[in-house]
Amino acid sequence: MKRIVILALVLAAAGLPATGCGSTGRTTLAVESAPDAPAASTPAADHNGKDVMFAQMMIPHHRQAVEMAKLAEGRAVSDQVKELAGKIEAAQEPEIRTMSGWLTAWGAQVPGERGMPMDHDMPGMMSGQAMEELKGLKGAAFDRAFLTMMIQHHEGAVAMAGQEQAEGVHEPARRMAADIVAGQSAEIATMRRLLR
Incomplete structure (x- = not known):
């Protein structure tokens, strides 16, 4: 027995x-x-459609902000505007790379340099005409247009990040969204002061 x-x-x-x-x-x-079934640890198990949408929309949104920031180097007259533009570029380029990595890991489409079909629906995105007008400005006129446009751009990003915080489940994406809300809200306040 x-x-x-x-x-x-x-x-x-x-x-x-x-x-x-x-x-x-x-x-x-x-x-x-x-214990620890493999499905629970796969990349697909820790994100949802809202996380994918957040990354796919925020990448082209960030790219436009970086494009605007790069214009400031040769066109802005204010050192404060140039400094702010440098901070925007330094913060958003690494976030673009991070979000692209998430999408690749999830098997989702990474937006190309020309963006994706929903780009025009994103809050705060500048039209092609507005971007061309900004490129044609220099000095104080550039500074004022840049600040005005970037406030609108940042407000759009804050709204998109707030939606990710409310509906996304991927913790790194939610943390990035929180950073975007905090960082860009502070930059909006700075830009409003500079416009006065």
């Missing part, structure tokens, strides 16, 4: 049924109770 009990314990430890082929109950139980 002891041998049967020991054999049953050895087989159970190995995940094999202790009875004949006709009994599948224990095998099923062993699989169901196995």
